[in-house]
Amino acid sequence: MRALAVLTFVSLTLAGGGPAVSQAPNMDQALRRARDVTPLPLTLARARAEWLESQADLPDGLDAADEIQSRIEALLIQAERDERMGGTILGGPPDLGRDCVVTGLQGCSSSIGGYLALGESRLLWQVQDGFTDEDGVSGGIVFIGDGGPARMGPTAPIAWSFDGARFEAPVLLSGPGFGAAAYIAVPGIRAGSGSGNADVLFRWDLTDTRRLTQIDTWSWRDSLANGLPEGLEIWQGVRFDWPDMRAFTPLWQDGDGHCCGTGGTAVLSFEIDGDQLVLSDISVRDAVIDNAISTPTEVFDYAARWAGCAHWGGAEAEIRRRPAAAGADRPGRRRRGSGCPLRP
Numbered sequence: 001m002r003a004l005a006v007l008t009f010v011s012l013t014l015a016g017g018g019p020a021v022s023q024a025p026n027m028d029q030a031l032r033r034a035r036d037v038t039p040l041p042l043t044l045a046r047a048r049a050e051w052l053e054s055q056a057d058l059p060d061g062l063d064a065a066d067e068i069q070s071r072i073e074a075l076l077i078q079a080e081r082d083e084r085m086g087g088t089i090l091g092g093p094p095d096l097g098r099d100c101v102v103t104g105l106q107g108c109s110s111s112i113g114g115y116l117a118l119g120e121s122r123l124l125w126q127v128q129d130g131f132t133d134e135d136g137v138s139g140g141i142v143f144i145g146d147g148g149p150a151r152m153g154p155t156a157p158i159a160w161s162f163d164g165a166r167f168e169a170p171v172l173l174s175g176p177g178f179g180a181a182a183y184i185a186v187p188g189i190r191a192g193s194g195s196g197n198a199d200v201l202f203r204w205d206l207t208d209t210r211r212l213t214q215i216d217t218w219s220w221r222d223s224l225a226n227g228l229p230e231g232l233e234i235w236q237g238v239r240f241d242w243p244d245m246r247a248f249t250p251l252w253q254d255g256d257g258h259c260c261g262t263g264g265t266a267v268l269s270f271e272i273d274g275d276q277l278v279l280s281d282i283s284v285r286d287a288v289i290d291n292a293i294s295t296p297t298e299v300f301d302y303a304a305r306w307a308g309c310a311h312w313g314g315a316e317a318e319i320r321r322r323p324a325a326a327g328a329d330r331p332g333r334r335r336r337g338s339g340c341p342l343r344p
Contacts, residue, residue: 027068030075037082039159040200042214042275074134085142090155094144096126104162105130105140116172118182121206124155127167139166141186141200145210159212164188164198171242182206183215183272185242193258197237201277215272220279227282232263245270251284
């Protein structure tokens, strides 16, 4: 009953009714302002849905009004950052060296930058590192559009993300497997032991090279239960191989520690359908087979030699208890140079 009452309160607040009418315009304006300037509208919508769900079951001691105000403030901080980023005009191609061109991070530095090119289209990018008061150590990726084929005129940031602890260089996806479209994938991970995915994926509009459209890279998890064997789950982020549209992950089962899945591994295959990454196939490998595949051949060679030496060592002990035939070589002499290890 309490959860229902809290959800009703939140709904009334967002809709502009109930006892918190004075806060409704602030929430509506914050949502609208953030939505108008974000390059990641799907991420914003997902965060809003998760926040609303969390309000339905607030722990004791937390006030719904305080949570609403905190959410409003977070949206305004995000909107102010995105407005500043999107409003930055650069006089020419930026220097992508160690200095951050434009950023949403404090103490920002950049270790790598470059450009993606497809035909006459070119897009600059820069990976950034820094921190925020809200999230601590953070990473960023910023894309900067140029003036078109002539590469003249002003440049400006056209897309960015600061939702991960670390990002890697973006990958251009194009060719027969992607039809006439081109996509840009940015590998990224979140902070914490779970190493959650912060990967971002955009469709690059080649008719308007200053437009990147976000692709949903998380809803595919909703279909996992239908493809995994009973009792196996994915508890952490997966490792994407974007050029091949695959991902790899350990599998967890009851009794596993969060650090280490013992249920084998899975290879996930994906397709892009509209604005969503879709899980198309799951291949599960047994843990025993995985261990065999991942064990170096030298280990198997060593184990085979040791097993043979242990066997013949016992046989020699038995032979030594018998009288040696006249003229026969001592067993120990025959074993010299055999390559048997002295101990495991």
